[in-house]
Amino acid sequence: MRAIALDFNSRVPAEIRLDSPASPRQGEVLFRVEACGVCATDRELVRFHYGAPPDGETKLVLGHEVLGEVVATGAGVTRFSPGDRVVPTLRRACPSLCPACAAHRCDLCATGDYLERGIVRAHGYFTEFAVDPAENLVAIPRSLGDRAILAEPLSVVEKAVATALAAHPFHPRTALVTGCGPVGMLTAFALLARGFDVELASLEAADEARPAIAVRAGVRYVRLPDSPSQADLVFEVSSHPDAAALGLSRLRTGGVMVFIGASDTPIPLTSLEALRRNLTVAAIINAAGIHFEAALQDLARFPQAWLDGFVERRPFDAWRESLTVTPAAPKVVHMLD
Ligand SMILES: [Zn+2]
Numbered sequence: 001m002r003a004i005a006l007d008f009n010s011r012v013p014a015e016i017r018l019d020s021p022a023s024p025r026q027g028e029v030l031f032r033v034e035a036c037g038v039c040a041t042d043r044e045l046v047r048f049h050y051g052a053p054p055d056g057e058t059k060l061v062l063g064h065e066v067l068g069e070v071v072a073t074g075a076g077v078t079r080f081s082p083g084d085r086v087v088p089t090l091r092r093a094c095p096s097l098c099p100a101c102a103a104h105r106c107d108l109c110a111t112g113d114y115l116e117r118g119i120v121r122a123h124g125y126f127t128e129f130a131v132d133p134a135e136n137l138v139a140i141p142r143s144l145g146d147r148a149i150l151a152e153p154l155s156v157v158e159k160a161v162a163t164a165l166a167a168h169p170f171h172p173r174t175a176l177v178t179g180c181g182p183v184g185m186l187t188a189f190a191l192l193a194r195g196f197d198v199e200l201a202s203l204e205a206a207d208e209a210r211p212a213i214a215v216r217a218g219v220r221y222v223r224l225p226d227s228p229s230q231a232d233l234v235f236e237v238s239s240h241p242d243a244a245a246l247g248l249s250r251l252r253t254g255g256v257m258v259f260i261g262a263s264d265t266p267i268p269l270t271s272l273e274a275l276r277r278n279l280t281v282a283a284i285i286n287a288a289g290i291h292f293e294a295a296l297q298d299l300a301r302f303p304q305a306w307l308d309g310f311v312e313r314r315p316f317d318a319w320r321e322s323l324t325v326t327p328a329a330p331k332v333v334h335m336l337d
Pocket residue numbers: 038039040041042064065153
């Protein structure tokens with residue numbers, strides 16, 4: 001079967017041939033890949049900024065945003081049947097099974113020795129078939145259609161929103177999102193769906209594809225360096241070195257700032273100022289099954305008009321452009337046939 005992989009010797013991405021997976025073993029599920037999304041993480045992997053092949057191998061199959069259809073199940077699997085649609089979570093438990101991994105919260109792994117499919121020491125899904133333990137798969141209702149391909153990026157958003165809502169001490173009503181990538185836009189949508197007044201701030205011109213989609217959904221767009229409004233919650237998704245300072249300057253008393261994007265720039269906040277303003281600063285990465293389930297609920301209630309133009313579908317063969325060029329549409333998805 002075909003697969004798109006990074007070669008850590010020649011340091012280039014390439015299409016390779018892999019053996020199709022064997023029949024699923026006890027507790028495992030074999031699924032056909034229907035669609036595989038590409039994101040900024042993949043484009044950073046292609047620049048070898050991070051990532052690693054599985055131990056003892058030199059290549060890493062890419063792809064961590066995937067929608068699959070179950071082909072066969074191993075003994076003992078009762079939750080899935082052939083024809084079911086599934087999306088996998090990404091992290092796999094560390095060998096010492098830290099308390100977080102033991103509790104199926106590998107997103108909070110304490111040792112850092114986890115595997116991450118398509119990213120760190122475990123092959124991804126930019127291929128034709130894959131096998132996972134049933135416990136790492138989320139069941140996808142057919143009624144969601146192809147928007148289910150957004151479950152993985154939205155799962156990270158759900159974790160960030162849950163973190164912010166749990167941390168805010170009063171009744172947050174306004175939110176600022178910095179960064180107009182797919183995760184920033186999905187964050188804006190998740191907040192809109194919860195009744196928030198949402199502002200999205202980024203560097204793109206207001207008439208570019210991404211801001212236009214957000215504005216159509218009901219988000220206010222602020223092109224930087226114009227100043228965004230103050231907000232109860234700020235979500236930093238751009239990874240821009242100036243974004244932390246901007247977000248903190250717009251945060252209201254009692255506010256919560258959540259980093260989904262990150263940079264090396266120190267956060268410009270003294271403990272005295274945080275104390276005076278009752279601020280909470282949080283940072284999150286990755287997501288657990290509960291966040292995928294929350295993503296499915298949000299995907300089911302996002303109006304179709306919000307998602308029109310969000311996903312650009314491409315054939316498998318167009319992988320090279322997707323892995324090197326940021327598309328105009330928020331999300332590029334490769335369809336497998
Ligand atoms: Zn991604």
